Amino acid sequence: MAEKPMWEQIGSGFVQHYYQQFDTDRVKLSELYTDASCLTWEGEGFQGKSAIMTKLSSLPFQTIQHIITAQDHHPTPDSCVMSMVMGQLKADQDQVMGFQQVFLLKNVDNKWVCTNDMFRLALHNFGA
């Protein structure tokens, strides 16, 4: 039974949980961040759980749906997990858009939290 490596289990588990929460009740995402977390959302930086949650809560759509098309997970030298995600999203009645997101996960007090998060819409990729 070729079990997935530990970091893949952690990474894919986090990714699944993150987008499920995001799409249903993104206020609950606050559990995944700490005061040391950093988010860069479409090039704009936010530092710490409060600032991050203010940004995520204030995103201007009523409904959102993410579909993951690809994800990669690595263990890092400092025992973190780095995850890269490509997918598509649909906000309200807007057209479907591609996106990419990267998470750096760290085990803090026996819980995997997100210390670094970067999100961008795939508006720049004019190919394919």
Next chain:
Amino acid sequence: MQGTNLFKSHLKETFNGSFHRFGYTWSFQTCTGSFIRRKTMAEKPIWEQIGSGFVQHYYQQFDTDRVKLADLYTDASCLTWEGEGFQGKNAIMTKLSSLPFQTIQHSITAQDHHPTPDSCVMSMVMGQLKADQDQVMGFQQVFLLKNVDNKWVCTNDMFRLALHNFGA
């Protein structure tokens, strides 16, 4: 006297924090009732300098002589290329050297850089590439950089073509 104080606090409130004009950063100093200025040193944070420097160097090397990319990896480095994993400098360089194109050109459209809790730098890149006479394709890549013996090396590298993003 009271009028002056009200005016000062109005000024302080109006120019809350500081503003930038003429290459200076201005702030209102309530006690003196005047504006003070200092030269605006809008320097990029260190992690942005490291990240953007690495990104520029990486793609320049990749496009001209990718064999030299070996300097950027160590035996502990991991690469995932289009979902396939490679561990260590040798395996990574074998993969990169064996990519089936004669010429390659990368164009970066966006990049983000973060410092990580363990003093590394994480960089996310979006761009386009053109291999030989193929059509232009979008790609994304992520690097984790670590300072080893006073040199920034790539410990983790993930690359994917943007074939999955059917939107926009």
